[in-house]
Amino acid sequence: AQSVTQPDIHITVSEGASLELRCNYSYGATPYLFWYVQSPGQGLQLLLKYFSGDTLVQGIKGFEAEFKRSQSSFNLRKPSVHWSDAAEYFCAVPGGADGLTFGKGTHLIIQP
Amino acid sequence: EAQVTQNPRYLITVTGKKLTVTCSQNMNHEYMSWYRQDPGLGLRQIYYSMNVEVTDKGDVPEGYKVSRKEKRNFPLILESPSPNQTSLYFCASSLRGDAYYGYTFGSGTRLTVV
Numbered sequence: 001a002q003s004v005t006q007p008d009i010h011i012t013v014s015e016g017a018s019l020e021l022r023c024n025y026s027y028g029a030t031p032y033l034f035w036y037v038q039s040p041g042q043g044l045q046l047l048l049k050y051f052s053g054d055t056l057v058q059g060i061k062g063f064e065a066e067f068k069r070s071q072s073s074f075n076l077r078k079p080s081v082h083w084s085d086a087a088e089y090f091c092a093v094p095g096g097a098d099g100l101t102f103g104k105g106t107h108l109i110i111q112p
Numbered sequence: 113e114a115q116v117t118q119n120p121r122y123l124i125t126v127t128g129k130k131l132t133v134t135c136s137q138n139m140n141h142e143y144m145s146w147y148r149q150d151p152g153l154g155l156r157q158i159y160y161s162m163n164v165e166v167t168d169k170g171d172v173p174e175g176y177k178v179s180r181k182e183k184r185n186f187p188l189i190l191e192s193p194s195p196n197q198t199s200l201y202f203c204a205s206s207l208r209g210d211a212y213y214g215y216t217f218g219s220g221t222r223l224t225v226v
Contacts, residue, residue, distance in 0.1 A: 032211055041219075041220075042219055043217035099147075099157040099211075100157075100215065104152065
């Protein structure tokens, strides 16, 4: 069955520092992969997606993610975080029942 | 503005009192879905609909009902709510059901059943 693992429940980063959020997937074929962000009190917003082709994907808000088939990973990165990046981040793959299977999320805290 | 609208945003109810959470999208999307979000469990799909009059169970459908009589609306019905249905609920829609276009999510409904 398709699954997604986000190993880090919480991550704390200083404002201006670089960020990497980890995502590992289990999927039978070449996966579609997504990153979503959930700001406090809001719904989920699509940051970026990978379907095929270039393994480095650019998204909104200055985020990027790199697909590495050999490591079954799709890690999210940002060179310099801003206080407004504090949120919950979810990695997702197409799952059962024609929906998306989400990881359990990584809560990002930004220190001043 | 393209959006998914859920109502209400917050709801407190008592065990056994039927309730409906509405969801409406203005993007002419074929696919709509309901998720619940719980601490430590992430998001889990409750029901989904590939198009009008086509609905199917997700991963956690017990205790819920849905209907899709119109393309834009996809209400979630709890016939007899119980405390274990206390959760944050999200409605989502997509142009198609294969996730290619990603999903647009509503702002959520926080339900408390006492």
